[in-house]
Amino acid sequence: MKSSIKEVAHLAQVSIATVSYVLNGTKRVRPETEKRVMDAVRKLNYQVNPLARNLRKGESKLIGFVVSDFGNYFFQEIAMGLEAQLAAAGYSLILIDSKEQKEIEIENVKNLIAQAVDALVIAPTTEDCSYLSLLLANNPIPAIMIDRRPEGFVSDLILATNEQGAYEAVKALTERGHRNIAFMGEKRDSTMLERLQGYTRALEEAQIPINANYIRFGSHSSGSQRILKHGTMYHHTFDLLSNHNITAIFSGNNMGTIGIFSCIKETNLKVPEDLAFITFDDEFWLTMTSPAITAVAQNPDEMGKVAGNLVLERLRKNPDEEYSYQEIRISTHLIIRGSI
Amino acid sequence: MKSSIKEVAHLAQVSIATVSYVLNGTKRVRPETEKRVMDAVRKLNYQVNPLARNLRKGESKLIGFVVSDFGNYFFQEIAMGLEAQLAAAGYSLILIDSKEQKEIEIENVKNLIAQAVDALVIAPTTEDCSYLSLLLANNPIPAIMIDRRPEGFVSDLILATNEQGAYEAVKALTERGHRNIAFMGEKRDSTMLERLQGYTRALEEAQIPINANYIRFGSHSSGSQRILKHGTMYHHTFDLLSNHNITAIFSGNNMGTIGIFSCIKETNLKVPEDLAFITFDDEFWLTMTSPAITAVAQNPDEMGKVAGNLVLERLRKNPDEEYSYQEIRISTHLIIRGSI
DNA sequence: TCATTTTAGAAAAACGTTTAACTACTATAA
DNA sequence: TTATAGTAGTTAAACGTTTTTCTAAAATGA
Numbered sequence: 078m079k080s081s082i083k084e085v086a087h088l089a090q091v092s093i094a095t096v097s098y099v100l101n102g103t104k105r106v107r108p109e110t111e112k113r114v115m116d117a118v119r120k121l122n123y124q125v126n127p128l129a130r131n132l133r134k135g136e137s138k139l140i141g142f143v144v145s146d147f148g149n150y151f152f153q154e155i156a157m158g159l160e161a162q163l164a165a166a167g168y169s170l171i172l173i174d175s176k177e178q179k180e181i182e183i184e185n186v187k188n189l190i191a192q193a194v195d196a197l198v199i200a201p202t203t204e205d206c207s208y209l210s211l212l213l214a215n216n217p218i219p220a221i222m223i224d225r226r227p228e229g230f231v232s233d234l235i236l237a238t239n240e241q242g243a244y245e246a247v248k249a250l251t252e253r254g255h256r257n258i259a260f261m262g263e264k265r266d267s268t269m270l271e272r273l274q275g276y277t278r279a280l281e282e283a284q285i286p287i288n289a290n291y292i293r294f295g296s297h298s299s300g301s302q303r304i305l306k307h308g309t310m311y312h313h314t315f316d317l318l319s320n321h322n323i324t325a326i327f328s329g330n331n332m333g334t335i336g337i338f339s340c341i342k343e344t345n346l347k348v349p350e351d352l353a354f355i356t357f358d359d360e361f362w363l364t365m366t367s368p369a370i371t372a373v374a375q376n377p378d379e380m381g382k383v384a385g386n387l388v389l390e391r392l393r394k395n396p397d398e399e400y401s402y403q404e405i406r407i408s409t410h411l412i413i414r415g416s417i
Numbered sequence: 418m419k420s421s422i423k424e425v426a427h428l429a430q431v432s433i434a435t436v437s438y439v440l441n442g443t444k445r446v447r448p449e450t451e452k453r454v455m456d457a458v459r460k461l462n463y464q465v466n467p468l469a470r471n472l473r474k475g476e477s478k479l480i481g482f483v484v485s486d487f488g489n490y491f492f493q494e495i496a497m498g499l500e501a502q503l504a505a506a507g508y509s510l511i512l513i514d515s516k517e518q519k520e521i522e523i524e525n526v527k528n529l530i531a532q533a534v535d536a537l538v539i540a541p542t543t544e545d546c547s548y549l550s551l552l553l554a555n556n557p558i559p560a561i562m563i564d565r566r567p568e569g570f571v572s573d574l575i576l577a578t579n580e581q582g583a584y585e586a587v588k589a590l591t592e593r594g595h596r597n598i599a600f601m602g603e604k605r606d607s608t609m610l611e612r613l614q615g616y617t618r619a620l621e622e623a624q625i626p627i628n629a630n631y632i633r634f635g636s637h638s639s640g641s642q643r644i645l646k647h648g649t650m651y652h653h654t655f656d657l658l659s660n661h662n663i664t665a666i667f668s669g670n671n672m673g674t675i676g677i678f679s680c681i682k683e684t685n686l687k688v689p690e691d692l693a694f695i696t697f698d699d700e701f702w703l704t705m706t707s708p709a710i711t712a713v714a715q716n717p718d719e720m721g722k723v724a725g726n727l728v729l730e731r732l733r734k735n736p737d738e739e740y741s742y743q744e745i746r747i748s749t750h751l752i753i754r755g756s757i
Numbered sequence: 758t759c760a761t762t763t764t765a766g767a768a769a770a771a772c773g774t775t776t777a778a779c780t781a782c783t784a785t786a787a
Numbered sequence: 788t789t790a791t792a793g794t795a796g797t798t799a800a801a802c803g804t805t806t807t808t809c810t811a812a813a814a815t816g817a
Binding site: 124126129131135137138153156157169170171172173174188189190191192193215216238268303333337338342362364365366367412 | 448468475487488497511513528530556629642707
Binding site: 081083093094097098101103104125126127128129130131132133134160 | 772773774775776
């Protein structure tokens with residue numbers, strides 16, 4: 078049914094080594110011999126057995142991508158960019174969802190190592206990544222972190238220009254005369270703190286004092302989009318709109334935006350007349366609301382591509398060759414829509 | 418660095434076969450010997466090399482999922498259900514996007530076969546799947562089709578109750594007194610034709626004659642969500658609203674809905690007063706619009722889980738054991754929101 | 758007691774490649 | 788002519804498991 082290199086060799090009247098050389102182009106072979114081999118290959122419809130090759134070469138041509146939340150469109154886009162880049166180099170991507178739970182993330186990494194992936198790309202659920210040092214200690218494969226700065230583990234790192242993105246967004250608000258601007262961040266992690274810095278810088282530049290009441294963080298456990306609609310951020314929004322006279326909200330990420338916008342929708346506030354709204358992360362549905370929502374667009378496709386290239390680069394390097402880890406920032410841009 | 422079974426055997430003073438027996442529980446071993454082996458395993462922090470095991474056992478523990486359009490939330494949900502089910506059985510999922518292009522789909526299947534996946538789950542871009550018969554001829558792995566009925570290839574099949582779902586949706590419209598109801602289907606495939614049948618049945622039941630002008634299909638090439646906003650369906654909607662006095666639209670799927678709703682939003686029609694709207698496929702953003710959009714919810718998570726179980730079932734069977742292919746229907750349910 | 762069966766483990770084959778080491782032959786140069 | 792280098796191919800080792808086959812000792816039964 079499935080033919081092996083042995084049968085090809087036999088049919089072509091050569092040794093199996095020669096077949097391998099022809100197929101891989103790893104050694105000179107007389108044209109005549111090559112033809113005999115290729116004819117046999119075609120006749121038998123031979124394809125190499127990747128299982129055998131993998132064992133011999135000690136690689137699997139598999140890359141694992143551990144995603145903190147696969148329900149988040151942002152990571153889906155990254156995955157697509159990554160996959161495109163890796164597929165071109167003959168690698169396949171194993172995608173696996175941590176559902177924002179650290180234990181699942183650790184389990185996922187273990188499983189991927191058990192599948193002998195050649196490298197890992199990880200969007201960690203939390204910053205504590207010390208477990209990776211342990212798991213990779215006697216299994217030194219490249220690991221590239223994305224979206225969040227890990228603690229307890231050094232590696233290549235791909236991040237957005239969070240501070241700058243937030244700064245530009247909030248600046249767009251101050252320029253329109255807003256002074257009471259809320260900052261709402263779903264998760265309090267390094268990424269969100271960078272965005273908070275951008276918020277702070279824009280306010281300072283406009284000589285607006287920081288009001289701690291206007292800065293809100295959500296619960297750490299984010300759930301599905303449906304749950305988020307009436308989650309912590311929803312209630313924070315309700316409080317801000319009822320008890321504080323804010324005129325604009327800047328949402329630190331797309332997940333928080335769900336709760337915030339759900340609340341806004343339920344009030345009778347007019348956007349943008351009564352309340353201006355901007356969110357980090359551009360997502361498709363932001364254009365389907367009335368009015369459409371202004372957003373700081375990241376470039377997840379680009380992040381995925383860059384991650385892919387970095388993986389390939391690392392894989393080409395000799396493992397003990399010295400290598401300095403890279404930190405790459407992917408730029409954001411503000412897309413202005415009707416909500417401000 | 419990475420220890421092999423040989424070293425474990427040596428440390429435990431047994432043969433490598435015994436180590437294998439202990440680890441896999443495939444043969445009786447004296448408790449004392451077992452302890453020696455396990456101690457050695459722990460001391461060396463040994464983990465089996467899956468590459469070697471795969472070669473020997475002739476399996477990869479990999480399942481390929483070829484998705485017609487990974488940008489479509491529907492398939493993402495399926496993927497998550499599938500992954501959950503397979504992971505529990507020790508399988509990993511390789512996800513790959515065909516971007517609605519047949520050539521890419523074929524390429525994807527080839528690549529997955531080259532990666533030696535143990536089985537395939539395919540959401541085909543078009544119904545013509547005769548290429549599979551060829552590709553799987555000398556590589557007989559199970560393949561399970563999902564969402565669309567393949568032609569030229571027999572296999573297990575998982576579909577939604579399309580006719581019934583559409584019927585209930587359109588019935589909800591006729592019950593509210595609508596008589597001029599448009600049916601808009603993005604792609605003209607077996608799935609969409611089933612939905613059209615549901616539409617037809619509901620109209621006949623309400624004794625409303627079918628008006629061919631009210632039935633519209635889109636271009637076959639669907640693109641990204643952003644492109645769809647002003648694609649064929651957008652123009653069909655514009656025509657229907659301008660030149661035909663329809664009072665309700667039933668959209669055959671989520672992709673078409675993007676263009677349709679974009680157009681509705683740009684007119685000054687009041688929904689649902691001037692125009693009622695229902696779509697097949699429930700998606701998160703349908704609740705963020707004003708009003709929220711009524712939808713026929715499929716159960717993609719369930720579809721993924723069922724697909725996973727089917728894969729595992731097939732994998733357990735002896736390949737030449739006779740097996741009758743299954744066709745499984747996953748039910749839909751109507752979620753009524755403000756748009757009707 | 759002696760033949761038979763059971764048990765625990767070892768030895769070795771097998772999975773299908775890649776690749777290092779080797780061989781025989783041919784071409785080149787002195 | 789003879790040493791040397793290059794060419795084209797073969798042989799065999801290696802990758803790390805699982806599993807079949809084999810062996811020796813112990814247990815069982817008559």
